[in-house]
Amino acid sequence: MFFTIDPDNGLAIYDQIMRQVKFAVASGALQAGQRVPSLQELSAQLALNPNTVARAYRELQAEGVLEMVRGVGLEISSKAVKRCQQERDALIRERMRSVLTEARQSQFDDAELQRMFDEELALLSESSRMAASKTRKR
Amino acid sequence: MFFTIDPDNGLAIYDQIMRQVKFAVASGALQAGQRVPSLQELSAQLALNPNTVARAYRELQAEGVLEMVRGVGLEISSKAVKRCQQERDALIRERMRSVLTEARQSQFDDAELQRMFDEELALLSESSRMAASKTRKR
Amino acid sequence: MFFTIDPDNGLAIYDQIMRQVKFAVASGALQAGQRVPSLQELSAQLALNPNTVARAYRELQAEGVLEMVRGVGLEISSKAVKRCQQERDALIRERMRSVLTEARQSQFDDAELQRMFDEELALLSESSRMAASKTRKR
Amino acid sequence: MFFTIDPDNGLAIYDQIMRQVKFAVASGALQAGQRVPSLQELSAQLALNPNTVARAYRELQAEGVLEMVRGVGLEISSKAVKRCQQERDALIRERMRSVLTEARQSQFDDAELQRMFDEELALLSESSRMAASKTRKR
């Protein structure tokens, strides 16, 4: 498991950790029942204070994403997977709606929006293709 | 000028004011040279602490969107219009890109994304049509 | 609002604060919309670190008992009252059941239990009467 | 001897073991002089870390409930029975008092409390009757 933290992100660090855990669960990178890095491990790896990681984990427990196994550590709750996926999908749709709403208010018409959508999608595919070929070369 | 403020928006109130001013400039609702409501007027109208409005206006001055005219008040800078439009367009494109990026990372494929895009756009057109017809009836 | 904290209670201090807030809400001592003491006030009054109080308040927010009003403070959510009452009642009934269950397993019969119940209730009424008369004298 | 352990009980596992041993002594399920399962047996049976069982036994020895008999194992101390019973009774009375106190503070009046008491007792008798008839059928 690798997390990337950006302290200047606007989002609180504990929140970034929470999101990345949920995202990993939703995408299957973290399976139900799988252990999550210990407080000590993760705080060392990310060069953070253990309390910061502890807060993220504590709130993930409160949300039912993580479960504690005494003397062992924290692991992904089996009930969490579906919820994380739904949460992620709802989030994306919500953001899509918000972008389109704002664009419409700014007098963008459908054709312009479709063009912007296509351009960005193409750009994205391009860059992911490049990343993939880069990986292959390694 | 009518602004709508949502205190539970996550965004700071002063930021919401700034965005709405810039948005109004970009869309032509506020023209260059036009006066902006005074601190007292706006804070009273929005039931906000004058400090909050003051901060928004102060930062808009710093960005060159507003200009102080002695004995008159604050008005829209003539240089501001183009910049606000560019800013708005860049912002929307940026957000579109960010949504698509995140969606791709969540294993959405192009077809699904196009479908979601179309659905949300249709929904939006529908609701704006309804709003329009409602307005016509008044 | 007066809270009493016992550091050697077994329960975490932040938990004691949470319970007492919920209890005060359930019993009507704290009304919906009413402000709760600020972090600084309460931590000073209880001689606690502000972080400890902050955690209690943060989790009460997460549970929907408190709501933040920016620049003002935290206040009792209107939706919280009923939930706090139900929570309190369920808790008491649950504990009553647990005591009776354990007593039954220890071969107490109904008559003995009823006697113990009456004795303790009488004792309780006695002591509350004394407290009341003491208060009256002040 | 059958113990039931609930890892998510709030109570520490070693504490649950201690309570159940004392409870069995108080109720006569474990007689004075009777041997208690060995560390290995009990830890295997309950799927627990032997250290956990060891700690429970160690503290029960310190309290004088268990006695080490060389070459034999741990057995129930003869002095333990009365003390366990008293402890149990005091515990139950204490918990009854605590429930009633809290209920009173929550504005329950005597009639309500008596009703809750009767209901829960009836429920309990009901369920124990059902369990008994179930056992008879086997």
Next chain:
DNA sequence: GTGGTCTAGACCACC
């Protein structure tokens, strides 16, 4: 003034 976040480091209970 309000709360929010983070760091640093302590002690504890449990396995």
Next chain:
DNA sequence: GTGGTCTAGACCACG
């Protein structure tokens, strides 16, 4: 070894 709790004190954003 695991996480849980608390303290002390810093800095920031917001109103």
